Amino acid sequence: GESVGLHLPTLSVQEGDNSIINCAYSNSASDYFIWYKQESGKGPQFIIDIRSNMDKRQGQRVTVLLNKTVKHLSLQIAATQPGDSAVYFCAEGGAGNMLTFGGGTRLMVKP
Amino acid sequence: EPEVTQTPSHQVTQMGQEVILRCVPISNHLYFYWYRQILGQKVEFLVSFYNNEISEKSEIFDDQFSVERPDGSNFTLKIRSTKLEDSAMYFCASSTDGTAEAFFGQGTRLTVV
Numbered sequence: 001g002e003s004v005g006l007h008l009p010t011l012s013v014q015e016g017d018n019s020i021i022n023c024a025y026s027n028s029a030s031d032y033f034i035w036y037k038q039e040s041g042k043g044p045q046f047i048i049d050i051r052s053n054m055d056k057r058q059g060q061r062v063t064v065l066l067n068k069t070v071k072h073l074s075l076q077i078a079a080t081q082p083g084d085s086a087v088y089f090c091a092e093g094g095a096g097n098m099l100t101f102g103g104g105t106r107l108m109v110k111p
Numbered sequence: 112e113p114e115v116t117q118t119p120s121h122q123v124t125q126m127g128q129e130v131i132l133r134c135v136p137i138s139n140h141l142y143f144y145w146y147r148q149i150l151g152q153k154v155e156f157l158v159s160f161y162n163n164e165i166s167e168k169s170e171i172f173d174d175q176f177s178v179e180r181p182d183g184s185n186f187t188l189k190i191r192s193t194k195l196e197d198s199a200m201y202f203c204a205s206s207t208d209g210t211a212e213a214f215f216g217q218g219t220r221l222t223v224v
Contacts, residue, residue, distance in 0.1 A: 034212060043115075043202050043215035044154060089154065097142055097209035098167050101154040 008087060010106040019077040021105045023090030028071060030092035034099065035064060035075045037086045044089060044101075047075070077107075085109045113137045115216035117203050123222045124193050132188045132219045134203030143186045144204040144213060145178065147171070154202065160186065161209070193223045 013019045025033065032051050036044035050057045050064045050073075057064050063076040073090050087106050091099040116135045124130050136143050145157040158168040160178055177189045186205075190197055200220050204213040 036215075038154075043204075043218050046212045046214065049212055091154075097159040097161065097206075098144070098156040098169070099146075099154075099213060100156065103153050 008104050008106045010108060012108045012110060013080050015082060015109055015111050016079055019075075019080045019084070019107060019109075021075045021077075021088045021107065023073040023075075023102050023105075025071050025073055025090065025092045025102070027092055027094065027100070028068070029094055030100075031094040032092070033064070033066060033073050034091045034093065035062075035073075036089045036091060036101075037084075038089060038104070039086045047088075080107075080109050082109045082111055113214075115203055115205055115214050117201075117216035117219050119219060120217065121220045121222070123224060126195060126223055127192050130190050130193055130221065132190075132201050132203075132221070134186045134188070134216060135184050136186055136203065136205030137214055138184070140205035140207050140214075142166075142206045142209050142213075143178075143180070144206075145188045146202045146204060146215075147199040148202065148218075149199045157188070157201075159209070166209075190221075193221075195223050197221060198223045 034049040035047040038044045048059045048064050050066050055066050061078045065074045087104045089104045090102045093099045118133045143160040146154050148154045156169050158172045159166045175191045179187050200218040202218045203216045206213040
């Protein structure tokens with residue numbers, strides 16, 4: 001039979017509000033971190049990345065914050081839109097060219 | 112916009128059969144990857160490939176799995192004798208270098224019956 005999937009934490013926000021999605025990573029030696037967005041039935045889509053020597057990086061409507069002291073990563077989405085509804089994964093990368101993905105957070109945007 | 116393409120989008124196979132999943136990475140990329148995602152679970156790394164050889168592989172990537180770049184454009188994942196637990200979405204990805212963003216394909220849903 002089917003295996004039971006992970007219960008994804010869900011963040012529900014009103015359209016136009018700001019969203020903050022959090023992620024705890026495991027490897028303090030990771031060189032970079034990436035946020036991916038995954039819509040139903042599609043592959044992960046790159047949103048933004050940040051190197052380990054930075055603590056903040058901004059993109060278009062998105063900001064990633066990195067706190068290496070507590071191994072915490074966050075993604076801030078400004079003026080959240082219905083099209084932002086998806087599952088968001090953080091991923092960490094380093095030596096070996098592989099990404100380790102987190103468990104994901106489901107973002108639901110209410111119109 | 113360049114993209115990673117995967118075929119087929121859905122593959123159903125009987126347990127014990129061999130399957131080959133195909134990918135065309137972005138043309139100027141040098142690093143290629145396979146990931147899988149079991150329904151409702153996180154994306155898991157399988158293997159990375161650079162300069163015509165495997166550069167990294169996970170515990171999942173056992174002797175039943177192999178990868179190949181048979182020509183200048185395709186990148187394939189072969190599962191020699193499929194098991195029920197191989198049922199998952201398989202994603203191919205590519206990147207310009209090992210630390211750059213990886214672009215993912217739409218995935219192949221493999222169902223083993």
